[in-house]
Amino acid sequence: MNDYSMYLLIGLGCLAIGYFIGNYIQSLQTKATQSALLEREQQLNQNLRELNQRLLDSNKHRNLIQLEKERLGNQIIRYQADLEHLEKKIR
Incomplete structure (x- = not known):
């Protein structure tokens, strides 16, 4: 194999490794975002x-x-009726 073929294979290998590492990092970021959103949803549900x-x-x-209030209103009406009755008795 000549030098160019070797460099090409190394370059393709690095590209493949970079692609897989990038996908792995992206999936980790997605999981972190999802877990943060789930935690936020749980907090909002608890607040609700x-x-x-x-x-x-x-x-x-x-x-x-x-x-x-209704009971006190009824009691006031009874007291007023009693007061009127007593006032009529006094006269």
């Missing part, structure tokens, strides 16, 4: 679950406050 739970808790609290 927490926010939904907080929303449910807030709605429950609002309903309790609303019931308490």
Whole structure:
């Protein structure tokens, strides 16, 4: 074999090795990106679950406050009726 054939074979071998190394690095980068995106998705799902739970808790609290408001309103009406009744008795 002459020198040019040897250089050509070495060059082709280096190209093949470079191609495989490049593909390997690209696959590693893709896996790293995918894992980062999966982790981000999990964090967002966790945040969504927490926010939904907080929303449910807030709605429950609002309903309790609303019931308490209605109860106090009814109690005020009863007290006013009692007061009017007592005022009529006094006269």
